[in-house]
Amino acid sequence: MIGYLILTGGITGCAGLFSPHPIETEEGSQEDVVLAMQIKAKLIETKALNAAAIQVESTNGLVVLKGFVKTESQRQLASSIT
Amino acid sequence: MSVTKWIGMVFLISILLFMLLISAMNWNWARDWVAQQLSELTHRKLTINGDLTVNWSLAPHIRIEQILFANAAWSKEPDMLELAALDLNIDLLELLKGRVIFPEITLTNPSIILEKSREGEANWKFQVNKNGDDRSEFPIIERLRIQSGHLVYRDLLNNTDISTTFKTTEGQTDGADATQLRAEGELNGQALSIFLNAGPLVALREANEPYPMVLELQVGETTIKVDGTLLAPLQLRSIDLRFDIKDPNPEQLSQIVQLPLPNLPPYHLKGDFSHREDENIWQIKSLQGYVGDSDLGGNIDIKIIEKQPHIKADLISKKIDLDDLGPLIGLAPDTGTGETASKTQQKEAAKEAASPLIFPHKPIAFEKLRNINADIKLRSKQVESKLPIDDLYMHAIIDDGHLILSPLDFGVAAGNIRSHVEVDTRTQPVKSKIESEIHHVQLNEILRRFEIADQSAGLIEGKAIYWFKGNSIAKMLASTDGGLLMLMMGGHFDDLLVELAGLDIGEAVVALFDKGDNTEINCAFVDLPANSGIMNLSTFVVDTEDTIFLGAGSLDLKKERLDLVIDPKPKDLSLFSARAPLHIEGSFKKPTFIPGASAVLRGAVSLALLPAAPIVSLYALLQKDQKEQKDRKNDKQENTTNCTGLVNAINEAREEN
Numbered sequence: 001m002i003g004y005l006i007l008t009g010g011i012t013g014c015a016g017l018f019s020p021h022p023i024e025t026e027e028g029s030q031e032d033v034v035l036a037m038q039i040k041a042k043l044i045e046t047k048a049l050n051a052a053a054i055q056v057e058s059t060n061g062l063v064v065l066k067g068f069v070k071t072e073s074q075r076q077l078a079s080s081i082t
Numbered sequence: 083m084s085v086t087k088w089i090g091m092v093f094l095i096s097i098l099l100f101m102l103l104i105s106a107m108n109w110n111w112a113r114d115w116v117a118q119q120l121s122e123l124t125h126r127k128l129t130i131n132g133d134l135t136v137n138w139s140l141a142p143h144i145r146i147e148q149i150l151f152a153n154a155a156w157s158k159e160p161d162m163l164e165l166a167a168l169d170l171n172i173d174l175l176e177l178l179k180g181r182v183i184f185p186e187i188t189l190t191n192p193s194i195i196l197e198k199s200r201e202g203e204a205n206w207k208f209q210v211n212k213n214g215d216d217r218s219e220f221p222i223i224e225r226l227r228i229q230s231g232h233l234v235y236r237d238l239l240n241n242t243d244i245s246t247t248f249k250t251t252e253g254q255t256d257g258a259d260a261t262q263l264r265a266e267g268e269l270n271g272q273a274l275s276i277f278l279n280a281g282p283l284v285a286l287r288e289a290n291e292p293y294p295m296v297l298e299l300q301v302g303e304t305t306i307k308v309d310g311t312l313l314a315p316l317q318l319r320s321i322d323l324r325f326d327i328k329d330p331n332p333e334q335l336s337q338i339v340q341l342p343l344p345n346l347p348p349y350h351l352k353g354d355f356s357h358r359e360d361e362n363i364w365q366i367k368s369l370q371g372y373v374g375d376s377d378l379g380g381n382i383d384i385k386i387i388e389k390q391p392h393i394k395a396d397l398i399s400k401k402i403d404l405d406d407l408g409p410l411i412g413l414a415p416d417t418g419t420g421e422t423a424s425k426t427q428q429k430e431a432a433k434e435a436a437s438p439l440i441f442p443h444k445p446i447a448f449e450k451l452r453n454i455n456a457d458i459k460l461r462s463k464q465v466e467s468k469l470p471i472d473d474l475y476m477h478a479i480i481d482d483g484h485l486i487l488s489p490l491d492f493g494v495a496a497g498n499i500r501s502h503v504e505v506d507t508r509t510q511p512v513k514s515k516i517e518s519e520i521h522h523v524q525l526n527e528i529l530r531r532f533e534i535a536d537q538s539a540g541l542i543e544g545k546a547i548y549w550f551k552g553n554s555i556a557k558m559l560a561s562t563d564g565g566l567l568m569l570m571m572g573g574h575f576d577d578l579l580v581e582l583a584g585l586d587i588g589e590a591v592v593a594l595f596d597k598g599d600n601t602e603i604n605c606a607f608v609d610l611p612a613n614s615g616i617m618n619l620s621t622f623v624v625d626t627e628d629t630i631f632l633g634a635g636s637l638d639l640k641k642e643r644l645d646l647v648i649d650p651k652p653k654d655l656s657l658f659s660a661r662a663p664l665h666i667e668g669s670f671k672k673p674t675f676i677p678g679a680s681a682v683l684r685g686a687v688s689l690a691l692l693p694a695a696p697i698v699s700l701y702a703l704l705q706k707d708q709k710e711q712k713d714r715k716n717d718k719q720e721n722t723t724n725c726t727g728l729v730n731a732i733n734e735a736r737e738e739n
Contacts, residue, residue: 033691041695044703050517050547052565055611055620067611068549068563
């Protein structure tokens, strides 16, 4: 499993950037969905993050985080959650 | 002593000595000579038509009658100053010591005209022959009395024409003199009236005695009353007064004073105002009054540091009408009966009602935040609003264009929504951010506000963070980035449905439920991320006893359009269900509800794809948060099994696949 966070934004920073591969799931495989949800759950549990603004998607084990964080250190923290 | 003063004194002494020698003679020749001297001095004709008489003593009394001082050439009035009589005493002994002291001067019926021509020329500016009169060595007048003075101030360019009568009166109680002034006329085209009772005129220069003042001023529709004392009024060394300002038309006041004042509803405020020059602080204490429909009280301190105001305020309100704050963000206030609004605000409200959009496009006056430093606390025990807001506490800090509201707490439906808001006006467009936590908001309390009864609580919890870019609410929402996670436990649809059944949309929504369905809500979860103004209903699940409702779709905050589908999934598949998804689409202001849609849900169609783990985590996180909230008084027993049922159902569905 590879965690791969792409986007950040903050009060002074820029808005989000998009993943290079548009992820339009028809229906991801069961494992993908479960994996994405588990990561999302971990993000929610991390008090230092605002998980409401981070979306998790997974395709064949490749996890992509999309969304917005307040600071660079939050971005690091989010991507370190695997 | 300056040369001028020396010459002046020598001249005065020689005149008096001369007068002494020929005391029996008629003095009127002296008066012509004096008149001529002053005429040459000011290039305006001074005539003395009456007698000049002198009564001799160590403080001789001189009386000059009927003095006329000519006006500027361009004026319609021939004379600028007319005096029936001037009486003065001069202290000879002091004069010999080198000090010019007048123990008493009385002006009888002075009539003065101060004018500014259409070209802006003032009639009180005239060329003086002698250079550099040493103003600080103005002769000391111990007592100044004016009998029925009259002053007219006219500024033809600015529609100003004020007629003033003033006089000094013997003090009633302590024998001290008082100054009385009445003025009537027009200031910048608005009716003006002033009533002033103040201490003796000479006391204006007194540094150590408090100078009393009672003032009542009415200009246009605004009334200002002031009652207090000043210390060293000409230098404003200190001020202590009670004030009372009533303004039913703040926009009009702004025009008169020619200052940009905020677009406020009518207000009436009073309090104690004080100023200390050495502490450089202006204080308002015991402020009380009304702004629009909201009452306001508290203390305000203002310091001017390097030409910038630093404001510190601690304000309390018994009841705030959110309408009154609306104009600050571009919303017009309610203008029904019982609502207070100025004429400008009424016009804006009408415009809003006619528009197909609901988000205000009016740019917010963010530039007013620059060059201000403020630290304002505002607490309101009650909030008047269409929204179910109970109370409000706000702490705002403004630091040269950067505004932080932390906290911004609203008591909502027996719970609260705590937010942290930041607005940075130093960039263009303005950047802002809001982080909120929703605690213990009760669905039944919300429904109660709309007069729908509901027995079970329906606790709503959530967390949200959103970033915005823009100078108006509409632009800000069009740029929204961020997300919201929300959980609801318990609650009922029953009574809500009964109410909705009577409305247009009723049938559509009611059709989502089979008859006899148990409409108790076990658990509801919403995941609403936003990106550049588009909100995606990433997850929407409402678990009731018999049915799970799934939702999907999006909201376009820029176009103010929505496109949502709510799909009921009966839990008991053996029973036939006539229900079909409900499609909600259209504009925010007037959405359409299309029942029985065959719209295909985008995203999760099956239970197995729902986020069980995040629901569990969110619930756990919110539980932890609540334990940390020490100020919550009601600790209701939450039904911990509410969402477990849903989570189990999702896990089961996953295993079955």
